[in-house]
Amino acid sequence: MVQKSYLLLSRRGLSLVTLSMLFSGLLMAQSYNHFTLHQYNPSYLNPASATRNDEVRLAAFHRSQYVGLSSEAIGAQVVSVDAKLPSRPFTTGIHFSHDYVGLQRSMGFRIDGGWQAIRKDNFLLTTGVGLGFRNLSWAGDQMITPEGVYAGAIDHQDDVLLNTAYNAQGFEWRAGIQLAYKRLFVDFGSINFPKAKRSGENNYNVAASSQSWLRMKYQLDVGDQWRLTPQTLILSDGRIFQYSLSVHLTYDKWLLGLNQRGLTSTSLEAMGLAVGYTFGKNFQVLYNYEYNLSLLRGVNVGSHELCLTWRRAVKARVGTWGRVYHGRYL
Numbered sequence: 001m002v003q004k005s006y007l008l009l010s011r012r013g014l015s016l017v018t019l020s021m022l023f024s025g026l027l028m029a030q031s032y033n034h035f036t037l038h039q040y041n042p043s044y045l046n047p048a049s050a051t052r053n054d055e056v057r058l059a060a061f062h063r064s065q066y067v068g069l070s071s072e073a074i075g076a077q078v079v080s081v082d083a084k085l086p087s088r089p090f091t092t093g094i095h096f097s098h099d100y101v102g103l104q105r106s107m108g109f110r111i112d113g114g115w116q117a118i119r120k121d122n123f124l125l126t127t128g129v130g131l132g133f134r135n136l137s138w139a140g141d142q143m144i145t146p147e148g149v150y151a152g153a154i155d156h157q158d159d160v161l162l163n164t165a166y167n168a169q170g171f172e173w174r175a176g177i178q179l180a181y182k183r184l185f186v187d188f189g190s191i192n193f194p195k196a197k198r199s200g201e202n203n204y205n206v207a208a209s210s211q212s213w214l215r216m217k218y219q220l221d222v223g224d225q226w227r228l229t230p231q232t233l234i235l236s237d238g239r240i241f242q243y244s245l246s247v248h249l250t251y252d253k254w255l256l257g258l259n260q261r262g263l264t265s266t267s268l269e270a271m272g273l274a275v276g277y278t279f280g281k282n283f284q285v286l287y288n289y290e291y292n293l294s295l296l297r298g299v300n301v302g303s304h305e306l307c308l309t310w311r312r313a314v315k316a317r318v319g320t321w322g323r324v325y326h327g328r329y330l
Helices: 001-023
Strands: 055-065 076-085 089-102 104-120 125-140 165-181 184-200 204-217 220-223 225-236 241-249 254-263 270-277 283-292 303-313
Touching: 089 125, 125 184, 165 204, 165 225, 270 303
Parallel strands: none
Antiparallel strands: 055 076, 055 303, 076 089, 089 104, 104 125, 125 165, 165 184, 184 204, 204 225, 220 225, 225 241, 241 254, 254 270, 270 283, 283 303
């Protein structure tokens, strides 16, 4: 009876997450900030990708894109904390983000919850949902793209929004699923978030935008302390596909990686090199530099990304869950 109820609950949870992802795909599409080193903070993209172990994990990101094109062209900062409850199949997470694309600024806060619905031998299925709040602001006196580069395609209308200010708020949510079998990891889901959009000459409104993703990676041991990890991430708003390909090689505490990212068109393609080192057992520092392959390489000096991660194991007290301590009944 207990097993039957557990399976029924699992099916209902999976159905709810799947329905949420399908619904969000019908909403208006836009883009969401993306980090090349996303695999070192996987729960920022997918709330179902929190740590699988009984531990607390912290990650901090900074990205500066198109350096030299403008001091404030494109960039983002994120701080994330996620954890798995000791000896329980539940995960949680919290994320703080700051994102800027030209004149648009976004401050975000999100709380995640995850559930390891199925965990058997080498197989793990986790579902997750996140709910957050975002504040959007525009500073229309900034123009980031030199005239003529892609006919203004990447400046997000900065050239026609001069001397205009805007501020708005909205909610965001996302739902995802992660499948793990031995050393193969697959996760997918959808994001729904607010975006400010023009409505007429100087009017704006906030509309729901969406994006879906598919991410896959495989960990291959190639020798004593050597590991090769290829990974693919595809993001889409239903009109444009953004992709990120990477291969990372680790030896002991060192990491070296290559990556390539871009759109279905070649306008934003870039090649990158990543290096990393783990201090002690829990603290890791990673840096990624990207050289732009598009026409923008003539007006910028590349993109930089820095990632700091830290983790700490959490041990549960066996048999203490739900116990009430009292001097009379110890």
